[in-house]
Amino acid sequence: MERRISELTARLALLVMDDEGMSTAEYAIGTIAAAAFGAILYSVVTGDSIVTALTNIIDKALNTSV
Secondary structure (H helix, E strand, C coil), X not given: CHHHHHHHHHHHHHHHHXXXXXXXXXXXXXXXXXXXXXXXXXXHXXXXXXXXXXXXXXXXXXXXXX
């Protein structure tokens, strides 16, 4: 009986610690999240108000006398 409990404990430990395939799923989720963040960032940066604001900042920096 004690041997059976020991075997079950060892199997349970392997199941809990086994992460086969986890890295693939984590990379997939990370890739999707990065792509979504990139798409949102692109849409924000290419919006008219952001482009105008950045252009004004650059013009002001270039026209500043030192």
